[in-house]
Every structure is written in structure tokens, then in C-alpha cells.
Amino acid sequence: MPTPSIDHDVADLGLAELGRQRIAWADANMPVLTSIRDRFAKERPLEGAVVAACLHVTTETANLLRTLKAGGAEVLACASNPLSTQDDVAASLVVDEGIPTFAVKGEDSERYYAHIDALLDRHPTLTMDDGCDLVSRIHQKRPDQVGEVVAGTEETTTGVIRLRAMQAEGALKYPIVAVNDADTKHMFDNRYGTGQSTLDGIIRATNVLLAGKRVVVAGYGYCGKGVASRARGHGAQVIVTEIDPLRGLEAVMDGFRVEPMEQAAAEGDIFITVTGNRDVLRTEHFELMQDGAIVANSGHFDIEIDLVALGQLSEGQRRAVRPMVEEFVVRGKRILVVAEGRLVNLSAAEGHPAAVMDMSFANQALAGEWVMANAATLERRVYDVPRNIDAEIARLKLDTMGVALDRLTPAQELYLSSWETGT
Numbered sequence: 001m002p003t004p005s006i007d008h009d010v011a012d013l014g015l016a017e018l019g020r021q022r023i024a025w026a027d028a029n030m031p032v033l034t035s036i037r038d039r040f041a042k043e044r045p046l047e048g049a050v051v052a053a054c055l056h057v058t059t060e061t062a063n064l065l066r067t068l069k070a071g072g073a074e075v076l077a078c079a080s081n082p083l084s085t086q087d088d089v090a091a092s093l094v095v096d097e098g099i100p101t102f103a104v105k106g107e108d109s110e111r112y113y114a115h116i117d118a119l120l121d122r123h124p125t126l127t128m129d130d131g132c133d134l135v136s137r138i139h140q141k142r143p144d145q146v147g148e149v150v151a152g153t154e155e156t157t158t159g160v161i162r163l164r165a166m167q168a169e170g171a172l173k174y175p176i177v178a179v180n181d182a183d184t185k186h187m188f189d190n191r192y193g194t195g196q197s198t199l200d201g202i203i204r205a206t207n208v209l210l211a212g213k214r215v216v217v218a219g220y221g222y223c224g225k226g227v228a229s230r231a232r233g234h235g236a237q238v239i240v241t242e243i244d245p246l247r248g249l250e251a252v253m254d255g256f257r258v259e260p261m262e263q264a265a266a267e268g269d270i271f272i273t274v275t276g277n278r279d280v281l282r283t284e285h286f287e288l289m290q291d292g293a294i295v296a297n298s299g300h301f302d303i304e305i306d307l308v309a310l311g312q313l314s315e316g317q318r319r320a321v322r323p324m325v326e327e328f329v330v331r332g333k334r335i336l337v338v339a340e341g342r343l344v345n346l347s348a349a350e351g352h353p354a355a356v357m358d359m360s361f362a363n364q365a366l367a368g369e370w371v372m373a374n375a376a377t378l379e380r381r382v383y384d385v386p387r388n389i390d391a392e393i394a395r396l397k398l399d400t401m402g403v404a405l406d407r408l409t410p411a412q413e414l415y416l417s418s419w420e421t422g423t
């Protein structure tokens with residue numbers, strides 16, 4: 001195959017055919033995004049924009065990038081996590097879509113940031129981020145370029161937390177839409193997508209039987225709710241750990257045992273962190289774990305499990321015992337860490353199913369259109385996805401599922417907007 005002339009750094013262009021097939025498979029399950037792509041192709045709302053997309057390079061992301069391109073944007077892609085890249089997808093983006101792509105599964109930190117820099121070298125005007133590494137890079141290392149960026153979007157909870165911290169310090173220099181905070185994103189992607197795909201990753205990596213196991217889920221946010229309920233559906237006994245009283249109470253009322261980690265650590269067979277926080281599993285917990293405990297993370301960064309501490313505690317070297325599984329030995333007991341503590345659903349499985357990413361990426365595409373159309377009036381802060389976009393995505397998704405809703409009668413509409421009628 002002749003090497004395409006566009007710039008890229010991917011593992012193997014020979015994988016493009018496989019990538020193309022898998023991207024098409026995902027596309028068949030993304031009808032909302034497809035309908036947006038058809039409209040974008042006619043209206044070209046992103047004409048002139050240079051979009052730097054720092055996202056997990058998966059089949060679903062490829063379909064988002066195709067949509068942005070159809071909308072007239074010049075599109076550039078790199079990974080938002082060193083382990084989440086699907087190398088066949090990266091190859092197809094270069095060969096079939098002509099998108100400069102810089103992403104190799106397993107890249108080290110230096111190459112990861114070199115890839116982000118490769119996008120910034122091409123002077124983007126719109127950033128699409130997942131975890132805020134791209135935005136943080138441009139603000140910290142390339143401040144001279146900040147003025148070239150009109151606006152951005154952010155995909156995940158952790159990224160939005162970082163952006164709000166930047167805004168509070170007055171450090172955020174262009175407007176960004178918090179795609180994560182759209183209801184049609186976090187209520188579905190974080191809950192149903194992370195719930196299913198996290199277990200998928202752990203099962204693919206370890207072949208563990210969940211039925212009868214004690215699964216400890218750290219964090220009962222949207223992702224944690226999904227993971228806990230799916231684990232229960234597999235027949236596991238689920239223990240939840242929390243730091244927030246409301247979320248802890250919710251977990252109790254949903255029928256889960258809630259315990260501090262120092263208690264759960266001794267009881268669990270499988271541990272899954274989804275908090276967006278750091279050191280959720282640390283020395284005092286590793287010391288209590290049973291032989292053969294499986295430890296995985298589905299939160300955005302790999303700091304939820306303190307692997308440095310685990311390495312220091314363990315006798316001898318950590319060693320690979322299966323693809324994606326490393327064994328540490330603490331006080332004679334084996335602790336099995338999946339996917340180096342990185343997002344297990346994207347590292348050891350394929351990430352969320354396309355049907356749920358359909359809504360997340362519909363939000364990305366429409367948020368991108370909205371910021372470009374409204375850039376002149378936006379301030380340097382974090383914006384929510386406009387409610388009408390959220391509602392439209394839910395309506396389109398229901399349409400594609402063949403689900404119809406009731407309509408308000410005129411009397412009901414009047415009743416809901418009035419206050420006079422009471423007991």
C-alpha cells in the first residue's frame with residue numbers, strides 16, 4: 001500500500017481495512033449521528049474550522065470525525081489516553097478518511113504528548129477534548145496559540161472538573177462546552193455505557209465469573225451506578241464505597257451494602273474504581289486484600305489505584321500473567337491489576353457500545369456547531385449544552401428506536417403552566 005501523503009503516526013496502516021469494517025459496523029448503530037452527518041453535508045456549518053480532536057481513537061470516534069469533516073471542518077486526531085487507541089481505526093482514519101492521526105496503542109507519556117503537540121502544530125481553531133489534556137497543554141505550553149482557538153468542547157466528568165477549576169482561577173482563555181453535563185450524555189454514556197463496558201473489559205482480560213463474587217465499586221456517581229447495577233445483574237454481591245452522604249444513601253436505598261474501603265478491602269474479590277479521584281485504593285487497602293483480588297479502574301486517569309505504592313509493597317517484580325493483567329505479590333498474596341490501572345473498558349475492551357456513543361457524539365457534533373455559530377458572543381467560561389440540543393437528541397434517539405411518547409393535551413399544558421388550581 002502506498003503511504004498516504006498526510007502526516008500521521010499510527011501503528012500499522014495495513015490495519016486500515018479492518019478498521020474500515022469496524023467503523024461501518026459502529027455507524028450502523030449510530031443513527032442520530034448519521035442524521036446529523038447528512039445535514040452537515042448539506043449545510044457545512046463547520047466550514048473553515050480546524051478541529052483538533054483529542055479523544056479515545058475508537059470506531060465511534062471515527063464516525064464523529066467523519067461527521068465533523070462532512071460539516072466542512074479540517075479534522076486532526078490524537079488519543080486522549082495512551083492505552084485506548086484502536087490501531088485499526090487509527091489506520092483507517094489516515095488511509096480512508098485522510099485525517100492526520102497521531103495515536104498508537106501503548107504509547108508512552110512522551111509520545112502521547114508529542115501527539116498532542118502534533119495537533120497543536122497545525123493551529124486548531126476548535127478543540128474537542130476528553131479529559132482536558134489538550135486544553136491544559138495549549139494553556140500551559142503554547143499560550144501564544146490560545147488566541148487562535150475560537151472555542152472547545154469537553155467530553156468527560158474529569159475534564160469538566162479541571163475546566164471549572166481553570167475558570168475559577170481565571171485561567172481559562174476560551175469558551176468550552178461541557179458535553180459531559182448534557183443529560184443525553186452522562187445519564188446514558190456514563191451509566192449504561194461505562195456500566196456494561198467496564199465489566200466487559202474485566203471479563204475479557206481475566207475471564208472471571210462474576211456470579212457469586214464480591215465486587216467492590218468505589219464511587220456511586222453516574223458511572224458507579226452503572227457498574228454496580230450491571231455487576232448485580234451478573235449475580236455478584238456488590239459493595240459500594242462513597243465519600244458523599246447523598247450518593248452513599250442512594251446506594252443503600254438502591255439495595256447495595258455501603259462500607260468504608262478499609263472494611264471492603266478485606267472482603268472484595270474484584271475492585272473497580274470510578275471516582276475521578278486519586279489514591280482511592282492505596283497501601284492500607286492493598287495490605288488487607290485477599291489472595292487473587294482483581295483490581296481495575298474505569299475513572300478517567302490512572303491515579304485512582306496507587307500503583308506506585310503497590311509496586312513498593314510488592315515482593316519482587318510485577319509480572320504480566322495474561323495480556324492486560326499484571327500480578328503483584330503483597331505479603332504472599334497475589335493482587336491482579338487490569339490494564340495498568342487505566343480506563344479498563346477502553347484498554348481491555350472496545351469502550352462503550354456505539355448505540356450509546358451515538359448520543360454522546362451527537363452532543364459533540366451539535367455543541368461544535370453551536371459554539372462556532374455563537375463564538376462572537378461567548379465568554380471565556382464553561383457552558384452547558386443548550387437544553388434544546390439535549391432534548392432534540394433524546395427525541396431523535398427515541399425516533400430511531402421506534403418509541404413514541406404521549407403529547408400534552410391543551411388542558412394539561414395550561415395546568416402545568418398555571419398555579420391557581422390546587423386541592
Ligand SMILES: NC(=O)c1ccc[n+]([C@@H]2O[C@H](COP(=O)([O-])OP(=O)(O)OC[C@H]3O[C@@H](n4cnc5c(N)ncnc54)[C@H](O)[C@@H]3O)[C@@H](O)[C@H]2O)c1
Nearest residue numbers: 156157158219221222223242243244275276277298299300
Ligand atoms: N470509563 C469510561 O469510559 C468513562 C466514561 C465516563 C466517565 N468516566 C470517568 O469516570 C469518573 C467518574 O465519572 P462520573 O460521571 O461517575 O462522576 P460523578 O462525579 O458522577 O461520580 C463520582 C463519584 O465518586 C465519589 N468519590 C470521590 N472520591 C471518592 C473516594 N475517595 N471514594 C469513594 N467515592 C469517591 C464522588 O462522591 C461521586 O459520587 C470520571 O473520572 C470520569 O471522567 C469514565
